[in-house]
Amino acid sequence: MSDKPKRPARAIKLNMLDEPKDSYTGGKSSLCPGCGHDQISNVIITAAWENGIEPHRVAKMSGIGCSSKTPAYYLGQSHGFNTVHGRMPSVTTGAYAINKDLLYIGVSGDGDSASIGIGQLIHAIRRNMDMVYIVENNGVYGLTKGQYSATADIGSKKKKGVVNETQPIDLCALAINLGCSFVARSFSGSKKQLGSLIKAAMSHKGFALIDVISPCVTFNNNDESMRSYGYVKENEITLHMTDYIPHFNPVEEIEVPEGHFRDITLHDGSTIRLETISAEHDPGSAVAALTSLHEAESSQKHVTGLLYFDNSKPSLAEDMELVDTPLVDVPDTVLRPGKDTLDKINAALHS
Amino acid sequence: METIANDFTINIATANGTGSQSANLILLQSLFEMGVPVSGKNMFPSNISGLPTWYIVRLSDHGYQAPGNRTHIQVLLNPATWHEDLESLEPGSVVIWNENAKMEMTREDVVSYPIPMSALARKINPKIAKLVTNIIYVGVLAELLGIDQTELESAVAKQFKGKDSAIELNITALGLGRDYFKDNLEKIDPYTVEKRTIEKPQFFIEGNEAVALGCIYGGVQMLAWYPITPSSSLAEGIINYIPQLRTDDDGKVTCAVIQAEDELAAAGMVLGAGWAGGRGMTATSGPGISLMQEFIGLGYFAEIPSVFWDVNRVGPSTGLPTRTQQSDITMLYEGSHGDTQHIVLIPGTVEECFEFGWRAFDYAERFQTPIFGLSDLDLGMNRWACEGFEYPDQDMDRGKVVRDRDMFEAFEEFGRYLDVDGDGIPYRTLPGSGMDPILYRGTGHNTKGVYSEKPHDYFDLMQRLKKKIEGARDLLPAPILREEEECEVGIIYLGSMENTIQEIDDILESTGIKVSQCRVRALPMHSEVENFISRHEITIVLEINRDGQLYGILRKELPNNLITKVRSVAYSDGVPPRAGIYAERILETLKGDGQ
Numbered sequence: 001m002s003d004k005p006k007r008p009a010r011a012i013k014l015n016m017l018d019e020p021k022d023s024y025t026g027g028k029s030s031l032c033p034g035c036g037h038d039q040i041s042n043v044i045i046t047a048a049w050e051n052g053i054e055p056h057r058v059a060k061m062s063g064i065g066c067s068s069k070t071p072a073y074y075l076g077q078s079h080g081f082n083t084v085h086g087r088m089p090s091v092t093t094g095a096y097a098i099n100k101d102l103l104y105i106g107v108s109g110d111g112d113s114a115s116i117g118i119g120q121l122i123h124a125i126r127r128n129m130d131m132v133y134i135v136e137n138n139g140v141y142g143l144t145k146g147q148y149s150a151t152a153d154i155g156s157k158k159k160k161g162v163v164n165e166t167q168p169i170d171l172c173a174l175a176i177n178l179g180c181s182f183v184a185r186s187f188s189g190s191k192k193q194l195g196s197l198i199k200a201a202m203s204h205k206g207f208a209l210i211d212v213i214s215p216c217v218t219f220n221n222n223d224e225s226m227r228s229y230g231y232v233k234e235n236e237i238t239l240h241m242t243d244y245i246p247h248f249n250p251v252e253e254i255e256v257p258e259g260h261f262r263d264i265t266l267h268d269g270s271t272i273r274l275e276t277i278s279a280e281h282d283p284g285s286a287v288a289a290l291t292s293l294h295e296a297e298s299s300q301k302h303v304t305g306l307l308y309f310d311n312s313k314p315s316l317a318e319d320m321e322l323v324d325t326p327l328v329d330v331p332d333t334v335l336r337p338g339k340d341t342l343d344k345i346n347a348a349l350h351s
Numbered sequence: 352m353e354t355i356a357n358d359f360t361i362n363i364a365t366a367n368g369t370g371s372q373s374a375n376l377i378l379l380q381s382l383f384e385m386g387v388p389v390s391g392k393n394m395f396p397s398n399i400s401g402l403p404t405w406y407i408v409r410l411s412d413h414g415y416q417a418p419g420n421r422t423h424i425q426v427l428l429n430p431a432t433w434h435e436d437l438e439s440l441e442p443g444s445v446v447i448w449n450e451n452a453k454m455e456m457t458r459e460d461v462v463s464y465p466i467p468m469s470a471l472a473r474k475i476n477p478k479i480a481k482l483v484t485n486i487i488y489v490g491v492l493a494e495l496l497g498i499d500q501t502e503l504e505s506a507v508a509k510q511f512k513g514k515d516s517a518i519e520l521n522i523t524a525l526g527l528g529r530d531y532f533k534d535n536l537e538k539i540d541p542y543t544v545e546k547r548t549i550e551k552p553q554f555f556i557e558g559n560e561a562v563a564l565g566c567i568y569g570g571v572q573m574l575a576w577y578p579i580t581p582s583s584s585l586a587e588g589i590i591n592y593i594p595q596l597r598t599d600d601d602g603k604v605t606c607a608v609i610q611a612e613d614e615l616a617a618a619g620m621v622l623g624a625g626w627a628g629g630r631g632m633t634a635t636s637g638p639g640i641s642l643m644q645e646f647i648g649l650g651y652f653a654e655i656p657s658v659f660w661d662v663n664r665v666g667p668s669t670g671l672p673t674r675t676q677q678s679d680i681t682m683l684y685e686g687s688h689g690d691t692q693h694i695v696l697i698p699g700t701v702e703e704c705f706e707f708g709w710r711a712f713d714y715a716e717r718f719q720t721p722i723f724g725l726s727d728l729d730l731g732m733n734r735w736a737c738e739g740f741e742y743p744d745q746d747m748d749r750g751k752v753v754r755d756r757d758m759f760e761a762f763e764e765f766g767r768y769l770d771v772d773g774d775g776i777p778y779r780t781l782p783g784s785g786m787d788p789i790l791y792r793g794t795g796h797n798t799k800g801v802y803s804e805k806p807h808d809y810f811d812l813m814q815r816l817k818k819k820i821e822g823a824r825d826l827l828p829a830p831i832l833r834e835e836e837e838c839e840v841g842i843i844y845l846g847s848m849e850n851t852i853q854e855i856d857d858i859l860e861s862t863g864i865k866v867s868q869c870r871v872r873a874l875p876m877h878s879e880v881e882n883f884i885s886r887h888e889i890t891i892v893l894e895i896n897r898d899g900q901l902y903g904i905l906r907k908e909l910p911n912n913l914i915t916k917v918r919s920v921a922y923s924d925g926v927p928p929r930a931g932i933y934a935e936r937i938l939e940t941l942k943g944d945g946q
Contacts (some may be wrong), residue, residue: 056783057789060529061628072914078782079780079789079791080788080790081626081653081792084646087615087619087646088618089616090575090616090619090623091619094573094575094609094620094622094623094624094627095627095782097575097607097620097629098572118614119613119616120619123611216422234589297904320608320609321602321604322604322605323599326783327605327629328572328781330572332746332747332751335605335630336569336709337597343742346740350554
């Protein structure tokens with residue numbers, strides 16, 4: 001990119017590569033207006049720009065679903081692969097084996113990661129493959145119009161339909177138990193926190209899971225649940241619901257200081273209580289991380305921040321003992337052993 | 352007594368996990384080293400220990416490699432199949448049986464050689480008597496048939512490379528078997544082994560190992576696999592050759608190996624590797640291909656070079672996991688939902704296993720699509736004679752990849768899915784290269800790779816894909832034709848049937864019917880296949896399956912005037928094809944045609 005013509009002197013902020021933020025944007029989003037996923041896309045754009053990552057060294061990976069459509073909306077100068085439902089981890093693993101030097105950013109949803117693709121997620125974690133894995137978690141299947149996903153809270157009730165009585169899968173708890181080397185939770189409206197987490201994940205050598213609560217503007221209508229618009233409206237005073245945001249606007253941007261919580265109002269009027277994990281939390285302790293997740297669950301909050309981190313684990317490339325040059329750059333003459341080697345093998349087989 | 356030399360079948364009935372496989376391979380190898388044309392078929396159960404196993408050794412100066420149509424010498428060790436094995440014998444057959452098996456000899460019309468195998472084995476070492484029992488019968492057979500002691504000892508040394516105590520133990524056991532027969536029994540059967548001059552030196556190798564070696568010379572960069580019989584030894588073959596052939600001085604490798612969590616993931620990894628510009632492959636069997644269907648469609652539609660080896664076993668479902676069949680043909684050719692068509696390479700010899708092993712990657716990158724190798728359990732897991740492997744005669748074909756800016760700038764218009772050359776094959780750029788980045792997708796797309804639902808975009812794309820694969824027909828391995836003179840009847844067959852075809856041909860000829868042969872080696876089929884059919888009055892398509900899958904493909908693709916000339920003979924019972932069964936069915940079919 002260094003040979004690009006000099007830009008006219010304009011007051012455009014450039015990053016360390018002299019690139020404007022525009023170099024990191026993508027196509028126009030086709031998601032519902034106000035979707036939290038678009039906020040996450042913007043955070044990815046900002047994080048990549050601020051980190052000074054060369055866009056062409058990024059590989060954008062995704063599965064199927066609303067979240068998995070988003071790679072079209074950021075990093076337009078990066079190659080990407082919108083694969084099949086729940087199978088992004090395996091495709092990324094294969095690509096990584098061939099080119100371990102790219103920055104792999106995977107975006108997935110809760111249907112993709114907690115149901116159809118949970119096995120692949122688990123095994124990508126187990127291999128500690130170098131990648132950023134963002135789950136845009138909204139508790140519903142959006143593209144098929146609002147079925148519950150495996151992360152939907154117990155007691156959720158859709159406008160039409162039955163109460164969800166199946167217990168949810170907490171992807172962060174799962175990842176910590178699997179020994180995932182970087183586990184974080186955030187919220188689509190927490191631009192600053194999410195930005196820091198994504199930037200840190202981009203620098204992490206190993207598998208970085210960021211579970212981002214990203215409410216669905218269209219299908220997350222739990223009218224009769226205790227977090228519903230109706231319920232909240234009736235209990236407005238007790239819940240200090242002063243900042244209700246109507247449908248089809250992005251959820252508010254929010255920063256919660258470490259160790260504190262705040263109630264966030266969602267599109268349907270329901271609220272969600274976010275707590276930022278305290279500054280005293282030791283991210284090297286899986287026990288402390290799991291405790292905070294379980295405590296948050298029992299008090300109906302979501303704890304956010306960097307929950308668990310361990311940079312001592314070998315990454316997949318180290319495990320596979322690959323040559324230093326990415327395999328894609330290894331010349332054909334090295335990949336195909338010489339004729340003398342086959343002569344020797346033939347001779348040995350004949351002996 | 353008239354002797355019968357080098358023209359009989361030995362059936363050895365043991366139980367799985369008793370070590371009989373080593374003994375059988377020693378027998379096979381020593382016959383092979385005497386220059387006797389011989390083949391061995393392992394009929395093993397889907398089990399690690401205890402279930403019945405048969406090993407069939409066919410000696411044939413005609414070079415027949417199929418299991419014979421009957422057993423001439425039965426070795427009986429397994430009480431579980433004792434009566435069944437005995438009852439299936441024709442009168443006059445030879446039975447070598449373990450006197451210590453607490454089973455009775457219930458046939459009086461056979462040549463009976465009782466041997467106290469267990470007692471002899473216990474003499475050597477009571478702790479491993481069960482293991483040694485197997486080598487005792489090899490000693491008995493050696494004495495009975497006249498197998499050279501030197502060849503036997505060299506086969507033992509080969510089997511237990513460098514393990515001196517094992518070599519010594521086995522040679523002692525062979526001697527005990529030999530001596531027992533010599534001292535206590537009299538040979539009253541006609542079967543003997545005669546040494547033959549070896550014109551071209553050959554070695555024995557399994558098809559799976561040959562494919563593995565071929566893949567290594569094809570420059571495989573990533574193997575993702577999930578263990579499944581009968582393909583595991585293909586993947587393990589690659590793994591075993593990596594230290595010798597694909598490891599640098601620092602112990603670092605140029606081929607990544609990933610044991611995947613399942614076949615779906617293995618297929619995903621293969622596509623990921625191809626997408627990133629590498630040579631990725633997997634090895635599996637039918638059940639694995641069933642699981643991979645979704646990715647196969649993605650590979651076809653998004654045009655990702657990828658290689659899948661299917662070592663066919665008996666289906667449907669779990670089927671008979673340790674038996675052989677040619678029943679995945681249709682699934683491979685038309686794999687995944689929607690309209691698809693895939694390139695399938697079908698080796699019929701171990702030499703071709705090696706060759707198609709490396710060629711598959713060239714085809715994958717040339718045509719930017721999934722390539723299947725179709726082998727089967729018989730070819731893959733049994734040992735076949737081989738004269739040696741030929742080094743690839745051309746450089747690796749990396750296909751249409753835009754590797755630098757100058758090449759990119761030379762395009763008047765660039766689109767990932769734009770057919771510039773008129774052959775249906777577009778150019779691609781690689782991730783990380785900085786050139787023409789696109790988001791690959793399994794959704795409908797235009798020539799730029801952008802999502803599109805426009806009718807003409809979809810229609811044009813599907814037509815181009817058809818053109819691309821159709822264009823491969825005559826660039827893929829051509830059929831092998833054996834057409835010495837004008838014949839009215841032609842036989843089309845494929846894969847491991849190669850090992851039975853000569854015997855079938857001879858049986859047919861003995862009834863006065865001469866046929867020409869055409870062995871299909873790839874799908875879509877070469878135009879020579881159609882020409883072959885047009886040159887014959889009747890063409891029979893011979894396959895190891897129930898439904899005549901190759902026949903079905905031909906019926907779909909042949910012009911109307913040729914369809915009526917084609918007949919199907921398809922049969923499968925899990926056992927490698929026996930010539931008599933197929934010849935009989937061919938004759939019946941021809942009778943129906945008034946031939």
